[in-house]
Amino acid sequence: MDEPRFQDDSLSSDMESCHRLIASLQAQITQQASELSLQEKLVEEQAHSVLELQAASDKLQERNTELTLRVEQLLQQLFGRKSERRVNGEGQLFLDLGEEATLEVVHALEEAVLEAEQIVQDAEQEKQRRGAKRLYRDDRKFPEHLPRTEKTVDLPEEQREGSTLIGYDEVESLHCKRSELYVPVTRYAKYAYPADKTQGADQERGIVSPERPTGLVEGNRLDASIGVIVVAWKYFFHLPFYRQQDLFAGSRWTPSRSTLQNLETNVEFALRPLADWLRGYLKTDRCIGCDETGVALITPRNLPDLSGHPRRDRITEVLGEAIEKGKPSVKAHFWGYYASRLPVVAFDFTVSRHRDGPDDVLSDYEGNLVGDCWSGFQKIDVRSDSRMTFAACWAHARRKIDECRSAFPLQVAKLESLIRMLYDVEDQNKTLDDTARRSRRQSLSRHALDQIDEYLGSEAMQSASVLPKSNLGIAAADVRRHWAALNRFTEDASIPIDNNDCEQLMKRVATGRKNWLFRGSLASGERGSNLMTIIGSAIRKELDVHAYLEDVLRRALAGETDWASLAPHAWKAEHPEAIRTYDSEERRQAADRKRVRRARRRRLKK
Structure with a gap:
């Protein structure tokens, strides 16, 4: 009986061991499952981290590419070529017209090649003719109208003994003398008439003097010629007032800067109607180019009197905000307008780059407006009730494409x-x-x-x-x-x-801005736009700016109001001696060089 009981105890012990083993295995499996779950979570977290790092890396790479391109653009602006022309077609592809080209297009290309060959041939002949003429020409003499003084240099008397004078060698030498100021004194006679006894004992004697002409300043202490020099120096030669002081001081007269500013103010006041007439004349053209550039405007302590000003709301908003925030200056803008067919340009001044500037200047204009793709020009046909149509500038589009040359050379070349x-x-x-x-x-x-x-x-x-x-x-x-x-x-x-013509016009503002740096007030900016309108139109007609301004200013002070006859293109016809022929000749030569250069390139494509 004992043996079966022993077997049962042994079996029970084995079962308990199995249960313990199973429980241990289950615990190990549970632990391993838990560890596996933790590892899966860790792997998932690491995967998320990798994705986040990859996204951050992509953003950094994108930012690095953007900054690299920006650095290249800045280096190009500082040290690169300013001209957008590619010398000898650098990086350009020679294109065919495509299989879909029409016979008219093919014929036009053949004509272009023949025309290019003729242009190049004529240029070579002209070059040879000029070279041959240069070999045999006499020494160039100075203009005949320049005053001349003669001085004879002779040998000492002891060296002349026994010799015969056979002539002189004339040597012309051009000299320059610093500009001189002079003070004419005009004496106005005064006559007194005796009192008329029949009119009573208290009748005063009358004093009569010749009528005096209207001067630029009160009492005519400073002649119109001084005002013309101040304006021409500032807006043609881009000289600020402190440099003008140095030039006048060299002639032993040192005016204050406020005096120079007052002269500019008086000249602008006298010629303001002419600037307004030129703007109106510009708007009779079928097509106008428009561009703008920024300039610093000193923030006034208090808002100026804007009663009756057409842009009072915008000026009050911009300057009021700057005064409230304590800004030392705001970014104002000069706008340039270039007539496509008429010989006139115009300038305008605004306190911000807002579309109300062109909308105000062109409020009664009907025609085409050419400019870059600034948002203010878009939908201008809708805002103007179809009076104006906007045409975009291909030079601006090409410039944006050319900036991508380093990253996409083949696409940009194409x-x-x-x-x-x-x-x-x-x-x-x-x-x-x-x-x-x-x-x-x-x-x-x-x-x-x-x-x-x-x-x-x-x-x-x-x-x-x-x-x-x-x-x-x-x-x-x-x-x-x-x-x-x-x-x-x-x-x-x-x-x-x-719109390259208008963009070239804005270089006058950019050059001036580098010299006079800022505009001191709203009135100063508006004065500058009026004077640059007159001077810019005179430059476009290749006139002597000083001669034109002095004649027009004197006639305006004398009461003449026929502004059409005082416009640069009309004045030029009456004063051919004031035309800068050297300027027109340089322009013609530059145009000829460009024409020949393009002809040679077209000839290579045949």
Whole structure:
């Protein structure tokens, strides 16, 4: 009986061991499952961390690329070439016209090549002719109208003994003398008439003197010529008042800066109607270019009197906010307007870069407005009730594309070559009338535009090669967004392909800003815009600015109000001696060089 009991005890012990083993295994499995769960969570957290690090790395890489491009742009602005022209087609592709080119386009290309060959041949012949003429010409003499003094240098008497005088060698030497101030004294006679006894004993004797002309300042202590010099020095030669003081001091007269400012104020007041007339005349053109640039305006202590000012609300808002926040200055803006066909320019001054500036100046204008793709120019046709039509500038679009050259050399070279085709067509259209120009734009320029449109939608410009947020992607998107405005020049022959003429005009403001640095008041900015309107129009007609200003100012002070006859283009016809012929000659030579350069490039494409 004992043996079965022993077997039962043994079996029970084995079962308990098995249970303990199973429990231990279960505990180990549970522990391992828990550890595995923790490891999975750790792996998941690490995966999230890796993704976050990857996203941060991508953002940093994108930021690094953006900053690198920005550094390249700044270096280009500081040390790079200012001209946008590519020397000898550097980086450009020679393009064919495509298989879809029409016979008219092919024929036009053949004509362009033949014309280019003729231009180059004529240029070579002219170069040889000038070279031959230079070999045999006499020494250039100074202008005959310059005053001359003669001085004879002879040998000592002891060396002249036994010799015969056979003539003289004349040597002309140009000298310069510092400008001199002089003070004419005008004596006005005074006559006294005896009292008329019949009118009573208290009748005073009458004193009569000749009528005195209207002077620039009270008492005519400073002549109009001084005011003309002050204005011409500041807005033509870009000399601030403190430098003008030094120049006048060299002539032994040292005016205060307030005196110089008062002279500028009086000149502007006398010629303000002429500036207003020029602005009105500019708006009779079919097409106007517009551009702007910033300038610092010193914040006044108190708001100026703006009673009756057409922009009172905007000025009050901007200057009031600056005064409240204690800003030392605000960024004001000079606006330039360039007539496409008429010989006139205009300037305007605003306290901010707001579209109410052009809207106010062009409030009664009907025609085309050319400019960059600034948001204020967009929808101007809607704001003006279809009085104006906006045309975008191809030079501005090309500039944005050219900034992407380092990152996308092939795409940029292709696009710039296509854009160059547009400019080649315009170069050939310069001598044509409006009908022929519009016809060639509709055929040749339209064909080049179609190729640009096709390439912008090609695989080379898709996201696989050009990301939408890259600089080229953004530039291409801008071209797409303003495509209708960029094509508008093909619809009207009066619209130029770009706004370069107006942008060149704004260089006068930029050069002046580097010298006089800021505008001291709202009135100073508005005075500057009026004077630059008059001087800029005179420069466009290649006039001697000093001679023009002095004659016009004296006639205005004398009471003349026929501003049409005082405008630069009308005044030029009456005063051919005041035309700067050297300036027109330099412009002609520069245009000829550009024409030959483009002809040589077109000839290489045949």
